[in-house]
Amino acid sequence: MRDYSENKETCGTICLKYLLFIFNFFFWLAGGAVMAVGIWTLAEKSDYISLLQSNTYMATAYILVVAGVVVMITGILGCCATFREQRSLLRVYFILLLCIFLLEVIAGILAYIYYQQFFPMSPQLNTELKQNLKETMTQKYMKPEEVSVTSAVDKLQQEFKCCGSHNASDWSDSEWIKSPDALNRKFPDSCCKTVTDKCGQRDHPSNIYKEGGCITKLENFIQEHLKIIGAVGIGIAFVQIFGMLFTCCLYRNLKSEPY
Template sequence: MGASEEKKEACGTVCLKYLLFTFNFLFWLAGVVVMAVGVWTLVEKSDYISLLSSKTYAASAYILVLAGAIVMVTGVLGCCATFKERRRLLQVYFGLLLCIFLLEILAGVLAYIYYQQLNEELKQNLRETMTQKYQQIPHEQITRAVDKLQQEFKCCGSNSSSDWADSVWIRSRGANSRIVPDSCCKTQTELCGRRDHPSNIYKVEGGCITKLEKFILDHLKIIGAVGVGIACVQIIGMVFTCCLYRSLKAEPY
């Protein structure tokens, strides 16, 4: 009976090892995905971050990048701990899983909170940012972001093209009699912003604020879903780790 029980226990440990190894490989791939989402948000869409007064959106992306990097390292550590059957390594591995779990839940919570307050922030700040900082010397990044926003989303002004009438730059000589920036034009050419007729510029109902809000909300959904989704998967890994830990004999000191 004793030999039979030991054999069953050994088989159970082997099964747990392979389950945990498979999990770690998939977990490592998930880390690559999490990191890629964070990096893509920060690099590809970094210009739009400069248009937001709050840093919550960027913070969520940075947390994903950090969590993704730790996940990749943890996946390798988990494989080593599994095959070497070292309880201490499994303890470290479990601790890292818990840290990543908390980081990704935090990213998801931040994304959700910012999701709720985004509309109000854009209403309060986007128009002022565009009219007061566009084409001003200390704010070159905002100028690039506004031009990219208007061209990419085919819009003009925060709420409408008439917002540009209050622009510091439009009122200056540097505007060369433009009524709106050239990036408002359907076909962008030098000084095309002198005509604000609907045949020449984008006249979108709701202006750029509705377009930017939809874009960021879509990205917040992705950030939140990735963070919370991977965190839920980690619960399985933590359960497997605990089971394997309990099945291994204590290491001699």
């Protein structure tokens, strides 16, 4: 009877080991995906996102990168802990899983806060955010000390094929457009459908993106990106529940290892 019990326990431990190994493999891949989303956000979108005067969105991206790196390291540690059958390593592994879970929860909360900030229920607050973007574009564009803003505005208008915050007429309030430095431009050259030097001098729908402002297109982009961040976070958090359960079960099945 004792031998049967030991064999049954050994069989259960082996099954748990392989389940945890499979989990760690997919967990490692998920970590790479999370890190890629964070890096993509920072590398490709951070410049014009900075125009919104909010650090919450950027903080969410940094958390995703950190969480992705920790996930990949944790996946490797989990494999080592599983096959070496050391309870001490399993404890460290479980703590890391818990920390990652908390990071994902924080990222989710920040994403929600940012969503409420950028897409509030109150139309008045939403109008204020749009007005802030207009002021940033019209007052800081082409200022010598605001090179990053200028670059961000140009990239925003070209990538989203838009002109101005609300519409192209916003640029009539621009300090740069009113100055001699604009060389009679009515819009920045980045508003042109085909960018050439001084193309912003010609005010015609065939030349300038007149329909729709950048703020609406930026809103749509952020909405979609927040959905991606939320889906990735929820998906990995759901998978982690199984990982923590497998770890607890294996921990109980293993005999204590000497330190």
